[in-house]
Amino acid sequence: MSDLPYVDINAHHQPRGLRDHIAFGFTKTLRFCADTFFAKRYGHRAIVLETVAAVPGMVGATINHLKCLRRMCDDNGWIRTLMEEAENERMHLMTFIEVARPTLFERLVILAVQWVFYVAFFVLYLVSARTAHRVVGYFEEEAVLSYTYYLKEIDEGRSPNLPAPAIARHYWKMPDDATLRDVVVVVRADEAHHRDVNHGFASELAGIAPAAKPAPYPEHASDIRMVR
Numbered sequence: 001m002s003d004l005p006y007v008d009i010n011a012h013h014q015p016r017g018l019r020d021h022i023a024f025g026f027t028k029t030l031r032f033c034a035d036t037f038f039a040k041r042y043g044h045r046a047i048v049l050e051t052v053a054a055v056p057g058m059v060g061a062t063i064n065h066l067k068c069l070r071r072m073c074d075d076n077g078w079i080r081t082l083m084e085e086a087e088n089e090r091m092h093l094m095t096f097i098e099v100a101r102p103t104l105f106e107r108l109v110i111l112a113v114q115w116v117f118y119v120a121f122f123v124l125y126l127v128s129a130r131t132a133h134r135v136v137g138y139f140e141e142e143a144v145l146s147y148t149y150y151l152k153e154i155d156e157g158r159s160p161n162l163p164a165p166a167i168a169r170h171y172w173k174m175p176d177d178a179t180l181r182d183v184v185v186v187v188r189a190d191e192a193h194h195r196d197v198n199h200g201f202a203s204e205l206a207g208i209a210p211a212a213k214p215a216p217y218p219e220h221a222s223d224i225r226m227v228r
Ligand SMILES: [Fe+2]
Pocket: 050, 053, 088, 089, 092, 143, 191
């Protein structure tokens, strides 16, 4: 497989105003924690962080769904977009769990972080949906960079370029000889798409024009059975 789809790995929303700066500062703090905790264990890093990444889409979808029911209004396609994001992140997790196994300590971290992050993100979304989407936009900027570093580790031989797990070949419609590198390339493209969509939602809520068209979204299988 080639390196397509192309991803602008340096796309960055310049923080404007207090809310953007809070979102950016919060993201950079978490990035520092992740760097300290995982260092270059990218498989483990992907597993733990994907359990977090799959939360905001479902929270955003739930809150928008309830809001549309109350106000009896249209959602402009936001709910499905956010549910798709949550599902896509869960498939990232199901893919990387075939590549690395979390330690017992990491499983405990996942458990604790899920409680805290779900509640915190839910409250943040209720208080300021705009800030919540900006946070996700910045998270996704970091995800794009992390997967770029993961690619470098594979390309320079520090991480093995294993065969792509069957679940990934099915989900991203990859050939039988696809490798882990090919998987990381399409996962990174997914993250770039989420990045642009969430920055776009935040900008829409802030009343400013989104920067550009979202990065292209890779094609995914519509039936996401657990192929092994
Ligand atoms: Fe992800």
